[in-house]
Amino acid sequence: MKWRLGTLLLVVVLAYTSCGTLMPGSGSAPEAGDSVKVVFIGTDLTKTASMTGFKNADVGKPEDQMRALEAWINANGGIGGRKLEAVYREYEASNDSPAAETTLCSQITQDDRAFAVVLTGQLQSNARPCYAQRQTLMLDATLIANSRETFDSLSPYLWTASYPEYDAFATSFVAVLGREGFFEGRTQAGLVAADSPANRAVYEEIVTPALRKLGVTGTVSWIDTTDLGTLNSGLTQAAITFRSRRIDRVFFLGGARIAPFFLTSAAAQSYTARYGISTFDNPTFMVANPGTIPQAALAGMVGVGFAPGYDVPDSELAFPDTDAERDCQKIYAEAGITFARRENARVAFAYCDAALLLRAAAADLGGSLSAATWGAAAQKVAFRTATGFGGEIGADGHAAGSGYRVLRYETGCSCFTYDGPVIPVGQ
Template identity: 75%
Template sequence: MPGSSTDKSEMSPGVTADSVKVVFIGTDLSKTASLTGFKDPDVGDPRKQVEALATYVNAHGGIAGRKLDAVYENYEASADSPAAETTLCSKITQDDKAFAVVLTGQLQSNARPCYAQRRTLMLDATLIANDQGTFTSLAPYLWTGSYPEYTAFATSFLDVLGREKFFGGRSVAGIVAADSPANRAVYEKVVTPALKKLGVAGTVGWIDTTDLGTLNTGLNQAAVNFRGKSIDRVFFLGGARIAPFFMTTAAAQNFTARYGVSTFDNPSFMVANPGTIPPGALKGMVGIGFAPALDVPDTALPFPSTDAERNCQGIYAAAGISFKQRENARVAFAYCDAALLLQAGARDVGELTAASWGRGAQALGTSFQTATGFGGELGPSLYAAGSGYRVLKYDDGCPCFTYAGGVTDVGA
């Protein structure tokens, strides 16, 4: 069961005497883009990126002395649903019999429990809210090498909104939140107390993101509700691209507001879609960013900027793969984080199981640094390697998002 620390070999699918099978999921957004009109940056060939990582890892000791048997699995984002996630989970755990899976666009609440129940290690590269309760309940199976833990994130997010005077004396603010267990828990434990300290009451629009139909219904209801209460300060929780969808829906309902955003809302995506994001919606946006490829252009932060970025860039360059800009490496760097964390956590284990690997990962402390985000810290009860953020603001002069100030520890 999730939460168990047993090391029995039968709990280690995908591990043989000489290989470790890992499935890297690639989320295909092309059909979704054609349906919505939203444009995404070119992220290259994920299959070749996975091959490059396997070549590097296997040339540098493999996974616990075994060959990394990397399998690429394409997933159609427009078909995402609880049933589709169950089908994908069954294929990876029962047909592929993978030791680990790298998640990239699995947004449904049933996805991660499915892999944990099948005793498959997850390295989550999806921009989705995983709070401490989720990590703990699914231990030792759920980890991320790229992003921060959601409770710590929310603490910092609300702190920055307060310091930046986002609420401007308003007594009520709107919150558009993906309806997930993690969001519900963080709203109750972190957001509500933080707003109370700021003298602000929250009105929440809980959004069912199961499919486009439930998504649009929830967004419309939230916009109408906010408009009826004359709310003009709105921020987002949980990602799942509800921010740009909401802004479009809100415009159709004649609702406008100043928005608080974060990396979970994919700021650079909003800038890249001026024809679909309502004019003026980005003005005054403020929040926190923790993944530069999703936040700011290279003019705002030179590429590469960290040793971890340079290392991953070098791994791909050795395979003839290059990236014009940081945003083009957003998937490749998340894959790189996952592969290198997998290798590092397995370095000193005996029998390779999810539990033994987890102990090895947490023993890394700050020695593993994320290429996708800022910093890196693992340890007892720490499952998310991303450890830093920067204040994020929209700049009309670019037009783009930029960072203000240095890197701050999330949750501090």
């Protein structure tokens, strides 16, 4: 069990540790009259699931979903009047590494010569800089924490049509924990966070001041995910530290499923706490794997949810719920593709968000299509995300996920539920 857990941890969490050597490229916008080539990455979790025994939602056939979007867009004006040429590349998650990400980046930017790439599961820290240096537009459909600094430093190449910007999310996360009485009667709290520049900046600039205003001191355990040994020892030591300091309120930064894996490590150390969680922690994954994740630890969980397909079952939020969900669902239905539940549409809706945002922002650009002109248009276009809440990117933004709801675990349904209305991220 320890070997299986550690293997998946190493695969999934390495995102925040390494950076490969990158060579700048000469990627450029397609010339007038050309098609627009966009590569959609599909991340294969089959081998990882078989190694670990963890259950993941069935997301169907991403390549077929991509083809449905390609056909619909080309029948409805294309990309600024140009034909969308969609290319599918599958990426094996169990082989994820900085070297593998650099190889994939080279294939897409040099062999495919893509104008844009839709990222899914590209967790390594060298991935996004590689595409930016090679002047390739990124529509990030990976559930990963991209900070404002990251977006700004890689501008105008990095965007997400589905998720929120990390700084605004972190502001809302701590605010919700405070409003929900998570810290009531406590003067200290524990944080478990992947050791990355983005996490450290958010912790120092946003989380620490917010906790101070609540009268709480944070004890952070930075998880070094360089290799299997440092990863496992980091999670174990975090539980030991919190137990020794009698800290019984813990929340997480950085996602990458550190939260569910920490629950297992904590149980092995006879440590229990009440946990603050978010969509970045993939709540439905915790519910779906009772054989490996202590279900008793879920009781009392509260936090922020911004992507229903990762947060709640359809019994708690009707599917479809928004016009954006219905629009994407209709596109796929026309191609004979249907989804039994919202969680089965996770990849399909993220693909749809990326494709529709690409189309919408390019609509009036004509022969001036480039990453820079597209980005300027994306900040003005009317858009709604099917994956999450909200949609307008705004004049200074790069992320279309502009809303969240309070998320909590309910023992009655043994599931996570939403409470209250959609609130703008940052509040």
